[in-house]
Amino acid sequence: MAPLNDQLLAALTEKLGTDNPKMQLLSQLLAQQQLSENENGNDKRAGQVKKLAQSVQELKKQVAALKKQRSKLVEYLDFFINVNAIFASAVGACECWGGDDGCEKCRGKGKPGYYVPNQEAFQVYVQPSLKHQSAES
Ligand SMILES: [Zn+2]
Incomplete structure (x- = not known):
């Protein structure tokens, strides 16, 4: 959007000149619009970053739960490996x-x-x- 606005502004400036009051008003409006677009972009990015941070937290919880589950399974496996060895020897x-x-x-x-x-x-x-x-x- 900004490059198109810049091109338009440059073309109008060439035709009307920078001293033209309409030209100054248009220039201000375009600058404000650009600022507003940047703020919206920043808000959008901040929202995305917040969502990503939430996803990371959720994934960290899942990883912690899986590690706990894996540890329990390894414990069970060790137990049954021992039971198998003792019973087989019996x-x-x-x-x-x-x-x-x-x-x-x-x-x-x-x-x-x-x-x-x-x-x-x-x-x-x-x-x-x-x-x-x-x-x-
Ligand atoms: Zn064997």
Whole structure:
């Protein structure tokens, strides 16, 4: 807009001269219009910056929540990795339960009974279950 106004003003100045009162009034009006447009532009930009800042805050909250969730999931995963290792050892199985041909420990052969069961883990996790079963039958 400003370049067009500048061109128009320059053309009129050339025709009417700078001393012409109408020319001076027009020049003032155009200058005011330009100021107003700049202020509107600044307001618009300030609004955009405010919206972006709100988005950043919202994203920061989401990232914090996701980090917390991830931390909890890692905690659960560690717990279940431990449970799996203890229970597999209780029945003499590999931690992959013989289901992974690429397993470096057993090459997919580590089903229950493949290894000598860990006696302590067997007594804690398997024996009580066997006693319960023989009581029912
Ligand atoms: Zn294995």
